[in-house]
Amino acid sequence: MAEYKRPETPQEYQRNFPPKKPLMNTSEAYYESARCLYCYDAPCMTACPTHIDIPLFIKQINTGNVKGAAATIYDSNWLGNACGKVCPTEQLCEGSCVYTEQDMKPLQIGRLQNFATEAVMQAKTPLFKPGPDNGRRVAIVGAGPAGIACACELRVLGYSVEIFEAKALPTGLTVYGTAPYKITNEEALRENEYLQQQLGYTVHYNQPIQNAAQFAELEKQFDAVFLGLGLGATAQLNIPGEELPGVVGAVEFVEELRMKQHAFQVPERVVVIGGGNTAVDAASESARMGAQSVHLVYRRTKADMGAYDFEYATALAAGVQGVFEASPLRIEGENKASGVTFSRPDGSEFHLPADLVIKGTGQAKQGALLAHLPNISTDAKGRVVVDAAYQTSRPGYFAAGDMVNGGAEVVNAAYEGKLAAQGIHQWIQNKNA
Amino acid sequence: MSNIDLSINFAGIKAPNPFWLASAPPTNTGYQIMKAFEAGWGGAVWKTLGVPVQNVSSRYGSINYRDTRMAGLNNIELITDRPLADNLREIEEVKKYFPNHAVIASLMVESKKEWFQIVKDVENAGADGIELNFGCPHGMCERGMGSAVGQEPEVLNTIVQWVMEAATVPVITKLTPNISDITDPALAAVRGGTSALSLINTIKSIVGIDLDTYAPYPVVDGKGTNGGYCGPAVKPIALHMLKELAGHPEIRNTPISGIGGIETWRDVVEFILLGATSVQVCTAVMHYGFGIVREMEAGLRQFMSDKGYSTIYDFAGKAVPNVVEWKNLNLHYKVVASINADKCIGCQLCHIACDDGAHQAIALPTNGSRVPEIIDENCVGCNLCSLVCPVEECITMERRDDGSQTESWAERTMAGKVPEHFNDPRGGGVGHFVPEPSAALQYKRKDRSGRK
Ligand SMILES: Cc1cc2nc3c(=O)[nH]c(=O)nc-3n(C[C@H](O)[C@H](O)[C@H](O)COP(=O)(O)OP(=O)(O)OC[C@H]3O[C@@H](n4cnc5c(N)ncnc54)[C@H](O)[C@@H]3O)c2cc1C
Ligand SMILES: Cc1cc2nc3c(=O)[nH]c(=O)nc-3n(C[C@H](O)[C@H](O)[C@H](O)COP(=O)(O)O)c2cc1C
Ligand code: SF4
Ligand code: SF4
Ligand code: SF4
Numbered sequence: 001m002a003e004y005k006r007p008e009t010p011q012e013y014q015r016n017f018p019p020k021k022p023l024m025n026t027s028e029a030y031y032e033s034a035r036c037l038y039c040y041d042a043p044c045m046t047a048c049p050t051h052i053d054i055p056l057f058i059k060q061i062n063t064g065n066v067k068g069a070a071a072t073i074y075d076s077n078w079l080g081n082a083c084g085k086v087c088p089t090e091q092l093c094e095g096s097c098v099y100t101e102q103d104m105k106p107l108q109i110g111r112l113q114n115f116a117t118e119a120v121m122q123a124k125t126p127l128f129k130p131g132p133d134n135g136r137r138v139a140i141v142g143a144g145p146a147g148i149a150c151a152c153e154l155r156v157l158g159y160s161v162e163i164f165e166a167k168a169l170p171t172g173l174t175v176y177g178t179a180p181y182k183i184t185n186e187e188a189l190r191e192n193e194y195l196q197q198q199l200g201y202t203v204h205y206n207q208p209i210q211n212a213a214q215f216a217e218l219e220k221q222f223d224a225v226f227l228g229l230g231l232g233a234t235a236q237l238n239i240p241g242e243e244l245p246g247v248v249g250a251v252e253f254v255e256e257l258r259m260k261q262h263a264f265q266v267p268e269r270v271v272v273i274g275g276g277n278t279a280v281d282a283a284s285e286s287a288r289m290g291a292q293s294v295h296l297v298y299r300r301t302k303a304d305m306g307a308y309d310f311e312y313a314t315a316l317a318a319g320v321q322g323v324f325e326a327s328p329l330r331i332e333g334e335n336k337a338s339g340v341t342f343s344r345p346d347g348s349e350f351h352l353p354a355d356l357v358i359k360g361t362g363q364a365k366q367g368a369l370l371a372h373l374p375n376i377s378t379d380a381k382g383r384v385v386v387d388a389a390y391q392t393s394r395p396g397y398f399a400a401g402d403m404v405n406g407g408a409e410v411v412n413a414a415y416e417g418k419l420a421a422q423g424i425h426q427w428i429q430n431k432n433a
Numbered sequence: 434m435s436n437i438d439l440s441i442n443f444a445g446i447k448a449p450n451p452f453w454l455a456s457a458p459p460t461n462t463g464y465q466i467m468k469a470f471e472a473g474w475g476g477a478v479w480k481t482l483g484v485p486v487q488n489v490s491s492r493y494g495s496i497n498y499r500d501t502r503m504a505g506l507n508n509i510e511l512i513t514d515r516p517l518a519d520n521l522r523e524i525e526e527v528k529k530y531f532p533n534h535a536v537i538a539s540l541m542v543e544s545k546k547e548w549f550q551i552v553k554d555v556e557n558a559g560a561d562g563i564e565l566n567f568g569c570p571h572g573m574c575e576r577g578m579g580s581a582v583g584q585e586p587e588v589l590n591t592i593v594q595w596v597m598e599a600a601t602v603p604v605i606t607k608l609t610p611n612i613s614d615i616t617d618p619a620l621a622a623v624r625g626g627t628s629a630l631s632l633i634n635t636i637k638s639i640v641g642i643d644l645d646t647y648a649p650y651p652v653v654d655g656k657g658t659n660g661g662y663c664g665p666a667v668k669p670i671a672l673h674m675l676k677e678l679a680g681h682p683e684i685r686n687t688p689i690s691g692i693g694g695i696e697t698w699r700d701v702v703e704f705i706l707l708g709a710t711s712v713q714v715c716t717a718v719m720h721y722g723f724g725i726v727r728e729m730e731a732g733l734r735q736f737m738s739d740k741g742y743s744t745i746y747d748f749a750g751k752a753v754p755n756v757v758e759w760k761n762l763n764l765h766y767k768v769v770a771s772i773n774a775d776k777c778i779g780c781q782l783c784h785i786a787c788d789d790g791a792h793q794a795i796a797l798p799t800n801g802s803r804v805p806e807i808i809d810e811n812c813v814g815c816n817l818c819s820l821v822c823p824v825e826e827c828i829t830m831e832r833r834d835d836g837s838q839t840e841s842w843a844e845r846t847m848a849g850k851v852p853e854h855f856n857d858p859r860g861g862g863v864g865h866f867v868p869e870p871s872a873a874l875q876y877k878r879k880d881r882s883g884r885k
Contacts, residue, residue, distance in 0.1 A: 034500030037823050040781035043803065053881050062499065075881045098803075101778035102824065156884070422883060 003319040006266075006290030013262035016288045017181040020314075021085055021111045029115045033062035036107050039098055044109060047096035050077035050415040054093060058112055069116035071127050078149040079414040081121060081191045082174050084113030085183040087411050090310050121194045128198045131158035136428055139164065139222040140201075141209045144172020145410045146228030146401025148192055149417030150424075151201040157425045161201040162222075166208035172230055173402075174410055176255040179281050181288075185258060212372040219396065224424045227384070227392070227399040228417060231363035231407055237273070241331030242359075246338075250274065250282040250360035257285055267355030268292040271340050272320075273328050275305040279360020280315050286358070287318040294320045295352055297342060299327040326350070331357055366403050373397070381406055389423030390416060398424050437737050438744050439730070441475070443711045444629035444688040445603040446562040448535035450475035451705070451745055452726050455692050455713035456539035456564060456607075459723070461513065463523030467530060472723035473730055476535030478605075478631075478713060479524065481512035481566045482551065483541040483578070488514050494640040494650030496666060505666030506716045507640040509651060509658055511572045512541050517551075521558040528559035537562040537605065541569070541578050545595050552599040562602050565593065565627075567618070568609035568634020570661045580634070583609035586621035593625030603628035605690060608674075610667075611637050615674040619684050630678060631690035631713060633671045635661025664716035668694030672707055679708025679753050696725065698732020705745050706752035764845065765838040768814040768830040770794070770807050776827040779803025783818035783828060791817045793868055811866040 007013040024032065036058040044054045053072050060069035073080035089095070089110040097106030120127060136159050140147045143165035151161045169175050175188040196203070209215060218225050234249025236242065248256075250272070257264045266289035272282050275298030283296040296315065298305055302324050305312065316322070326342035329349065333339070339353040365382030375394040377385045383406045384399045386392055392399050400416035402408065439450040453476035454460050454469055466477045488511055496505035513520060527536055538555035540563060542548055552563060567589055569579030582588050589606070596604055606622035608615060610633040619630055637659050639649045649657035671693025678684045691709030695701060696717035704712050717725050733745075742748050772783070784805040787795040794811035795818060798804055807818075819828040845851070 031500045037780045037782060039779075040785035041797075043779065051881065072881070076883075098778040098780045102776070419883070 004288045004290050007262040010262055013180075016290075017179075019085075019184075020179075020181045021108075021114060023118055024108075024111050024115045029061055029112060032108055033058045033112060035099075036062070037098065043096040043098060044093040044107070048076075048093045049409075049411045050083070050418075052076040052080070052093075052113075054107075054109055057116060058107065058109070061112055061116055066116050066119045067125055067127070069112075070120040070125070073113055073117055074127060077411065077414055078152040078195065078418060079145050079174075079191060079410060080113060081117035081194075082145070082171070082183060082188060083411045083414065084110045084117060085187065086174065086178045087409060088308055088310075091308060092411070117191075121190060124194070124197075126198055128152070128156065128195070130155040130199050133160065134158035136160070136223045137162070137221065138224045138226060138424060139218045140226045140228060141218075142166075142172065142228035142230060142401075143170040143192075143203050143205075144228050144230050144401060145174060145413035146230075146417035146420070147172070147226065148195065149414040150226050150228060150398075150400065150421045152195055152199050153418045153421030154424065155199040155201055157421065159223075159425075163201060163203040164207045164209050164218075165203055165205050166210075168205050170203055170205075172228075172413075173251075176258055177251060177278075178410070179254075179285060180258060180261075185261075210369060210372070215373055223428055224396050224398060226417075226420055226424065227397060227403065228401045228413070229366050229369065229399075230402040230413075232366055232368075233364055234359050235361050235364045237328060237359055237361055239328055239330050241333060241337065244331060244333045244335075244337045246333065246336045246355060247331055247357045247359065250278045250358050251363055253282050253358050254278070254285065257289065264289065266291050269354050270294045270356045270358065271352050271354040272296045272358040272360050273340070274298065274360025274362070275300065275307060276360060276362060277307045277311055278362070279358070280305075280307040280311045280320075282358045282360055283320045284311075284315040284318045286356070287315070287320050291356075295323055295354075296320050297323040297326050297328070297340070297352070299325065301325060323352075363402075363407060386420075389426055390420035391423055391427060396427075398427075436743050437734055439475070439733070441711055441745065443535070443603075443690065444562075444605070446476070446535050446537065446629075447533070448475040448711070449533060450730065451701070451711040452729060453477060453535065453537075453690065453711055453713045454718060455715040456481050456537075456566065457715035457719070458510070459715060459718040461515070463527045466523075466527050466536070469718075469723045469726075470527075470531045470534050473726045474534075474723065476537065476561075476711065478537040478539050478564050479513075479520065479560075480515075481539040481541050481569070482517055482520055482555070483512050483566075484543065484547075484576075486511040486514050486572075489653050491651045491653045494660065495664070496640055503664055503716065503720050505638075505640065505662055506664040506719065507638050507650070507660035507662045508635070509571050509653075509660045512566070512569065517554070521554055524555065524558040524560055528561075535561050537564050539564040539566050539607070540596075541566040541573060543576075543578060548592065548595050549599045552596055556600070556602055560602060562605060562628075563596065563600055564605040564607050564631060565596060566607055566634070567592075568607050570609060570611050570635055570637040571659055580609040580611050580637075583618055583634070584612050586617045589618050590621040590625040593622050593627050597626040605629040605631050607634055607692075608632040609634045610670055610674055610693075615677050616681055616684065619678050619681070623684055623687050627687065629688040629690065630684070631692055632674055632678070633667065633693040635663045636667055636670065638662035663693065664720075665694045665696055668700060672703060675704060675707045675709060676753060676756050679750055680756065685750075685753075695729075696720075698729045698736065701729050701733055702736050702748075703752075705749050707756075708750040708753050710745065710749050758843075760843040760846075761841045763839045763841060765834050765840055767832070767834040768816075769809055769812045769833050770814070770816075770818050771829050771831045772804060772807060773827050773829070774802075774804045776824050777804045778824055778827075780823060781805055782821045782823065786817050786821045791815055793866060808866070813865065 004016045038055045042055050057069040057072040093109045094106040099106045138159050140163040143163045154161050170192045171188045270286040270291045287294045329341045337357045341351045377393040384404050390398045398420045400420040401413035441451050456478040460477045461480045492510045494507045495503045498504040538560040567583035573579035574581040606627040641650045690711040691704035692713040695714045784795045792813050794808045796806045822828040
């Protein structure tokens with residue numbers, strides 16, 4: 001155990017989180033892109049939630065038109081660079097690449113996507129232009145992937161856009177949530193900067209919109225409001241001891257880690273409760289931060305885990321130990337958590353000592369906030385209900401991303417945010433027709 | 434492996450095997466040639482000796498195909514730029530170390546006097562044979578040599594006669610492919626008394642244009658010139674010309690050394706099957722070094738052992754009778770494509786190749802899989818799908834006629850069965866499916882941005 005030494009410097013931190021999809025050099029991109037078969041009705045393209053024309057951009061890389069490749073990517077996906085890095089490509093494009101049909105290595109689509117988009121970002125190549133000003137204004141709440149994609153698309157359509165963001169940084173869970181070996185803080189922020197410089201939307205940071213009066217004000221000032229709030233804080237476990245210091249939600253844990261980096265102290269013994277991707281990520285990251293032992297405890301079987309197999313494999317490789325079919329009964333500790341007692345399906349109990357207990361029990365929905373906005377319907381799972389144009393049941397309010405899909409990936413939020421912008425455009429045009 | 438003897442006697446030139454280096458940069462020096470012999474080559478045609486020249490800097494350009502470097506190579510280099518005396522001294526030295534390997538001197542000069550002198554010089558140095566370079570398509574031809582000779586059968590014939598008069602060792606005439614009928618210069622050489630032929634030299638070419646300087650590759654200070662093209666890309670042209678000679682009644686008894694795009698044992702075997710009894714290689718060595726011969730030799734030996742041949746003469750020319758005129762092909766032979774669904778990876782390249790580029794005979798699946806379906810009635814048996822399919826042995830062409838009937842166009846027309854209309858069933862195209870033009874309109878190009 002303890003494959004990883006506790007990082008004490010930025011360099012050591014980086015060493016413990018080496019990039020999962022490192023940037024290709026030109027030769028690698030050339031040889032890799034040469035493998036693409038240019039499939040007809042390419043399954044990789046169907047599998048990509050934003051339907052990037054993958055064979056086209058790969059061929060463009062191979063023929064030395066890297067700028068064109070980046071343009072192809074951004075044509076479909078406003079977060080083309082982040083997605084190349086953080087998308088679970090094993091489940092999406094790469095998982096559907098025809099090569100896998102005969103157990104051959106799929107194209108490394110994510111890394112090729114990075115290669116093309118990094119090239120334009122690093123050279124600051126201009127690719128986008130805002131559309132002619134149409135005099136209309138849209139307010140966006142939340143500068144996560146959904147909000148940014150919506151903003152970009154609206155700018156191209158000629159709207160002026162202001163984003164109100166509760167936190168100090170843009171890109172939402174891309175910077176606050178995804179694993180640091182997928183994308184660094186700098187990388188996440190750079191793409192927004194690249195887009196913002198060319199498209200010119202405004203972001204007001206540290207400006208949560210959280211009461212009815214604020215929403216009323218937005219309605220007054222803007223022609224439409226887009227909600228890209230994502231999900232809320234980690235949900236409650238509802239077991240004794242949950243309020244003790246040393247018990248933290250997985251999302252909050254990852255956020256603190258991402259912000260403090262090497263200065264973040266993860267104690268010796270960590271117990272993570274949950275079986276989703278967030279729980280697995282938190283466990284993986286604890287191990288990489290130098291914890292001596294990390295137990296990932298899930299109440300059902302391994303096969304039932306919500307996390308992707310490859311994410312669990314990554315966690316195991318980092319030194320995480322999986323424990324299955326164990327439900328948390330209570331968290332023990334005097335002034336601070338010292339361990340968790342679990343029950344087995346046969347009724348027996350066991351105890352795991354812990355200096356830190358991470359609850360990977362999923363994020364709560366945005367119910368409290370939505371209470372300020374009567375008439376926004378949610379479904380039984382607390383997801384905001386939208387129509388095909390991403391309009392909520394409250395006219396003039398559109399929504400997309402995690403708060404609508406219940407929690408998916410950056411790529412889904414990016415796609416939906418863009419479609420919502422097109423929906424807003426349609427709605428405003430129809431209203432004024 | 435059984436008793437395989439790779440040694441050859443090529444028009445009197447003996448060599449331990451048929452693998453020779455073509456006259457080119459790999460045969461510039463005695464050092465290279467001895468290194469090659471150590472590596473397993475059986476002979477070498479020395480880099481062309483002749484009049485003094487001056488080379489330019491920046492000499493080669495190439496074609497990269499996808500991830501393949503140098504699928505074709507182009508050069509604007511001239512004949513040797515080393516002093517004749519140095520070359521002669523090194524020929525002598527190589528022969529001392531390797532008396533049983535073939536060392537052939539490639540020559541290119543102008544006047545009869547010069548030809549006589551240089552033939553004597555190389556014979557005195559110990560060359561086992563002479564090759565006349567009538568092929569170089571750049572630079573030298575501007576000075577009336579190389580392909581300028583190769584393209585003028587009468588001039589070529591005269592020079593061959595001069596050389597035959599002077600030479601006591603066998604003489605190989607190397608032909609240029611930059612001509613419409615390769616049998617013209619070949620006949621001129623044979624009638625001039627040449628002991629053997631070799632082909633092809635390089636093909637006049639421009640391999641590409643630099644998109645910043647707008648000059649052809651290789652760029653020499655903002656300008657370029659046509660070069661000579663060689664490497665894997667030229668093999669089909671070489672094979673065709675080889676067959677033209679090997680099948681020609683007046684030429685076929687003259688030994689031919691095959692050159693052009695040879696890199697693997699398969700290439701070697703193909704050249705021999707079309708009548709070559711030695712092969713010469715340049716680009717493959719310029720790409721991979723002399724060690725490339727290991728694969729050629731091992732493969733040739735394997736082939737011979739599998740087929741039970743003990744010398745290359747056992748199968749030399751075996752494919753020549755099978756290259757016939759189109760009019761002699763069997764019109765009743767019928768193949769239809771067949772997809773092995775277990776191997777198919779669903780790229781659907783076969784579908785789009787056939788739909789857009791052939792005969793609309795491959796339908797997309799309707800059962801939710803990605804394996805396309807051949808529409809037997811529509812398939813004309815063109816092979817295209819089997820050529821584009823990226824999976825080994827996935828699409829095969831299955832024979833559908835029972836082999837009982839043969840009738841060629843020649844036979845048919847001789848019997849007076851010439852089709853008179855396109856809808857004459859004897860024309861063959863009747864009943865073949867053709868979609869309505871308007872059916873194309875369902876395929877709209879999509880705007881990926883989704884913007885209306
Ligand atoms: C631990 C973790 C790991 C993940 N790893 C991956 C991964 O590897 N790959 C992947 O593709 N996806 C991953 N995801 C999911 C992905 O990050 C989300 O699906 C995506 O970020 C959703 O985008 P969004 O815009 O809908 O919401 P968010 O990214 O959550 O953005 C919402 C934004 O709204 C702001 N906001 C919220 N409330 C208010 C308010 N009242 N006023 C103003 N602003 C507000 C928030 O501060 C935030 O910036 C991960 C998620 C988590 C939690
Ligand atoms: C750089 C270069 C220089 C060459 N120089 C000569 C030459 O001096 N004399 C000659 O007969 N052929 C010359 N050739 C032609 C080769 O001998 C050979 O005919 C041709 O390259 C085709 O063979 P390949 O496809 O194996 O390269 C040259 C070819 C190259 C690439
Ligand atoms: S499925 Fe694979 S090979 Fe086919 S187009 Fe997509 S990336 Fe290329
Ligand atoms: S080309 Fe081959 S692999 Fe591709 S769909 Fe057709 S049969 Fe299948
Ligand atoms: S052989 Fe030719 S016509 Fe027949 S299915 Fe293949 S591509 Fe189409």
